[in-house]
Amino acid sequence: MKTIKMNVQGCVQGVAFRYTTKMKADERNVHGYAKNLNDGSVEVILQGNEEEVDDLATIVQRCPSPAGFVTSYTKEVVSNEPQYTHFSVL
Template identity: 40%
Template sequence: MAVIRRRVVVTGRVQGVFFRDSTRREARRRRVSGWVTNREDGSVEAVFEGEPDAVDAMIAWTRRGPVRARVDRQTVTEEEPTGASGFAVV
């Protein structure tokens, strides 16, 4: 089974709208490992690792986020998988 890893940074109204918790729930539902965190600049950063279709689904989900979010910009960077397990809000 192929595993990929992507780092995603989203900007807009993404803090204070349950973006991190919603991302955690979506990742666990899709069996994607990694983490999500708020950054000091007001953006949200996440790392997704898992099967390509599941990671791609998470990237697509973060383009819109939860209902109260407004995503203005998304940056996706490819990374080498590290064997991550579980998904955390940090």
């Protein structure tokens, strides 16, 4: 199992970014969450099979929402994250 934490900046709030990320996560059986932050960015946790997590991270980097765009992002593999049982939009 692999867990990635991302912070995505750009036009990512108010454009269905979190909901399209959830849709893509559900298609890949990836768990975690997408959460709007006060600075206008979105925090994303992806957890699951390494190949599926990496695939979804690439999609998130390119912006899953056709109405938005990503200008920058950070991505790190994290350990000791709790086990997620589904993907949530927070």
